[in-house]
Amino acid sequence: MALCALTSSPSMAAQVTVLTAARIDTMDVAQPRAQAMAFDGSGRILALGAGDELLARYPGARRIDAGSATVVPGLIDAHGHMSGLGMTHLTADLVGTGSKDEVLQRLREFARELPADAWLVGRGWDQNDWPPGVDQARDFPTAADLDAAFPERPVWLSRIDGHAGWANGAAMRAVGKDLSGDWQPDGGRIVRDARGQASGVFVDAAMALVDGVVPAPDAATVERALKLAMRDAVAHGLTGVHDAGIALSELRIYQALADRGEMPMRVTAFADGDSDALAWLCDNGLYQHPSHRLKMRTVKLYIDGALGSRGAALLQDYSDDHGNRGLLMMSPQQMDAVAARAKGCGVQVATHAIGDRGNHVVVEAYAKVLGADAAGTDHRWRIEHAQVLAPGDLPRLAQLHVIASMQPTHATSDMPWAQDRLGPQRIVGAYAWRQLRDSGARLALGSDFPVESVDPRLGLYAAATRTDAQGQPAGGWHPEELLTNYEALRGFTLDAAYAGFAEDEVGSLAVGKRADFVLLAQDPLAVAPARLRDLAVLATYVDGKPVYEADKPAR
Known part of the structure; x- marks a missing residue:
């Protein structure tokens, strides 16, 4: 050689x-x-x-x-939520609960560790995983389900996708506002019963009503959460994460950690478009810490909600909920204005878009704001998730040089019910990795943790098999969208690095680049796709130094 x-x-x-x-x-x-x-x-x-x-x-x-061992470049998750991951260690973990009763059981166990007057906060419930109710297609839980166990203590539980919340009566009373009637907040929905009373579930922007009264974690708690998240990440072979939407206060905590040399990995932070972080970027310029472990040059926007909670904005009604087309969290005019401001500041735009209407609004805004610059400049604007695309919009990502930042495990998590939501025609443009890649769009892959597991091996497996952990369905769900092992690994390395303007530093192992790499017991490019989830991480290195070793205690 x-x-x-x-x-x-x-x-x-x-x-x-x-x-x-x-x-x-x-x-x-x-x-x-x-x-x-x-x-x-x-x-x-x-x-x-x-x-x-x-x-x-x-x-x-x-x-x-x-x-x-086989050595591969350090893996990069192009879309995760670090504080959310860390907080799973500090709040009630409801991921995988198979019923309301199991949710209550976990809450009772978690409550024993807290002061009697503390809010009970958790995340991870998914009504799609529960036994059928009277109307399975629309069966959200209610405040009454929680009140039976916690009549006085406020309870607030985020859905697995973070786009809906479930409150008990005490939490709704704490809002201090009449939640009954037929009014709805912009970009959100209060689920109500037949009498117009709030049922206990708040979708997308409506979550702010309860979020606003939940005691916020202090800076020390957020710092602890970030450190726990970074520990989890490096243990799974991640050397970089794109933290998809943080406030300026959280950036300050990251900066303090970087100053103290307490960041074992690289974090590319996105400014939350609803915070003051975009203004700070525009006033101060794109940010990079001297350690090269932390940077911010991107603003994260939200155009719609999630498919699982029927907040994703669709061009036509949900197939399993007639009359509902989801929610736009920004108007097209607002989207245009924020994107134009970001362009003027030289800031990369990354927009959450799930439904075909949400994606259409984003593509239209990008085309309008970028104009002739779409093909002529290295803007690298992104669509986060790009989950359901109308046939006319799918090829436009490549034409506009827009990156599709997608999460393979979303497909394998959603496949039991996604076609019920979308119907047989729209599902053809959903989770369309192969179509997008073949159209010329670049795929940056991630997990959206803690919505999904932080483990990138599960993403590699999902991308190359489109099956669940048991290998079902045989041959993969819509196997025409499969990626090869190489394409999947590239999505978690070089293409993720490119999406973060970091391909000259990381994403591949080449002379002059940084020695970020992972030691694996197996070769991901040689094993059968079905074995990708079983890859063993032996060690993770950043800048040539070990930040995780399987045979040593966690750092």
Whole structure:
């Protein structure tokens, strides 16, 4: 194998490390495979090639022998929520609950650890996983379900997708506002019973009514949550995450962690479009910490809600809820205005869009605001999720050079009910990874944790199989949209790096780039797609230093 190397002086040799492994999948088309990699003390890659060549070139180098392991570039989740992930350790975890009774059981157990007057907050319920009710298609829980166990203590529980919340009577009383009648907040929906009384479920923007009275976590709690999230991430092979929507106050906490050298990974933070973070970016310019572990150059917008809670904005009625077309959380005019402001500041725009109407509004806004610059500039604007696309809009992402930031496990989580929501025609344009990639659009892959697991191996598996953990349905759900192992890995490495303007630094292993890499017991490019979820993470390295090792205690 030809050796590709940077020139190094003898004085650098003592700082050089040479790693050898059975195989290094570089994701660099110029040199896709190697057996050894040399990097300096600052974590910059000096050379890739054969083991004997590099060991001869750097005879005094420190050596890491990875044996039969495979090395891949550090994995990057292009869409996650770090504080949300960390808070799953600090609030009631309702993920996987199979009934209302199981929700109550977990809440009772969690409540024992809290002061008697503390709000009971949790996340992760999904009514789609519960036994059928009177009307399975619309069967949301109610405040009465919670009041039976917690008549006085306020309870507020976010749905698995974060786009609906379930409150008990005490929490609704704390709002201090008459929630009955037929009024609705802009961009949201209060679910009501036949008498017009709030049932206890609040969808999308309506959640703010209860969120506004829940005691906010203090800075120390948020910092703890971020540190727990980063610990979880590196343990699963992630060296980078795009944190999809944070307030300026949270950026300040990240900055303090970076200043203290307490960020074991890279975080590309998006400014929440509803916060003051966009104004700060426009006033101060794109941000990058000197450590290169933290940056912010993107604003996150929300055009609609989620499919599971029927808040995703559709062009026609939901197939299982006639008369309902979901919710727009911004008007097209508001979308145009914020996008234009971001463009003027040189800020990347990343917009949450699930339904075909939501995606259409975003594509139209991007085309209008970018104009002739869409093809002529390196804007890298993104659609987060791009989950349901009308036939006429799907090819426009490539035409506008818009990145599709998608989450493979959403498809395998949603497949039991997605076609019920959309019908047989619209489902053809849903979770359409292959169609988008073949159209020329770039796919940046992620998980949307904690909506889904933080584990990127599950995303690789979902992308390449479109099946659940048991391998069902046989052959995959809409297998025409499958990705190859290579395409899936590229989505979690080089294309995710590109979406974060970081492909010159990370995303592949090449001379001059940073030594962010993962040691795996198996080769993800050689195993059968069905084995991708079983890849074993042996170690995670950032800047050439281990931030997770499977045989050592968590840091």
